[in-house]
Amino acid sequence: MRACEARAAPMAESHVTTRAGHVRPTLHVATPAPYRAPRWLAGGHVQTIWPYFLRGPAVALRRERVDTPDGDFWLFDWLDSPSAGAGTPLVVLFHGLEGSSASHYARALFARLAALGLRGVVPHFRGCADEPNRLPRAYHSGDHEEIAAMLSAVRARVPTGTPLHVCGVSLGGSALLNWLGRAGAAAAQTVSRAAAISAPIDLMAAGLAIDRGMNRIYSAHFLQTLRPKALAMARRFPGRIDAKSVARVRSMWAFDDVVTSRLHGFAGTSDYWTRASCKPWLASIRVPTLVLNARNDPFVPGESLPRPDEVSSEVLLEQPAEGGHVGFLTGPVPGRLEWLPNRLLAYFTAAA
Secondary structure (H helix, E strand, O other): OOOOOOOOOOEEEEEEEOOOOOEEEEEEEOOOOOOOOOOOOOOHHHHHHHHHHOOOOOOOOEEEEEEOOOOOEEEEEEEOOOOOOOOOOEEEEEOOOOOOOOOHHHHHHHHHHHHOOOEEEEEOOOOOOOOOOOOOOOOOOOOHHHHHHHHHHHHHOOOOOOOEEEEEEOHHHHHHHHHHHHHHHHHHHOOOEEEEEOOOOOHHHHHHHHOOHHHHHHHHHHHHHHHHHHHHHHHHOEOOEOHHHHHOOOOHHHHHHHHHHHHOOOOOHHHHHHHOOOHHHHHHOOOOEEEEOOOOOOOOOHHHOOOHHHOOOOEEEEOOOOOOOOOOOEOOOOOEOOHHHHHHHHHHHOOO
């Protein structure tokens, strides 16, 4: 497990000489203090839910429709920066289940990027940007091939030599870790550093947890949009999934059994949650990668999180006692969404 980076000045600027002999400024963001939840925000459920009411400032994004290799399309939302040079890093954010560039964590991160004059992009998973896709395909926690294809499309759209710093949130983090482990040393040809936030490392443990007790409020929340999308897909592509079975879905297990597994070549939920789990791949990661999970995450059980002996030397495990699921709120009421963007950018800017 990698040691934590040394603290830097809040925003220090140094200079790096490129292979071509050009000198460009390099930004360093200070590593924030280890996360501690404010006293007024007690418990994993509150720490998870409250940030949804603090969506954060919106920044201007440029949407691009990108053709996929299989004849479909993705929607990429770009944060441009007029002051960014050819060597300025680009931050790529893979969102979570039913997330988008409008998710609270995306807004908070991109607002911070904009303030620092940095660039970013959210490549939306299929069906997650208010527009149905052409093919009977969605996305899933082990979607490493989709991650590889989207990163290839991002790489093709930026100048040669641009450092790509990639983070994945929840499901997006799981898919990213799957790709990093499978790609091994070859991943360094595409990305410089990576981070996974609140990823369901052991997908079976997390999948079972989200359908239990109070956690069913989260599965019900996700199903509010997943079920209508699946019913629409059943109407557009008769025979791929069964509309009557979709209409009866009341749990994530049931949804993944009748929709996700059937769309993406799995035998059922058990097969999907086993084969798509990223935990077995953590030992194969060869790119510096931060894996951040709160131990009180309501549906990523603390006991399922990886130990140092289960990951490669390139993986930095950070497991604060609190934070909820993609929460990490700080400050007095109503709280601020600044800790997570600062933690990510401190890790990414330490790469120099």
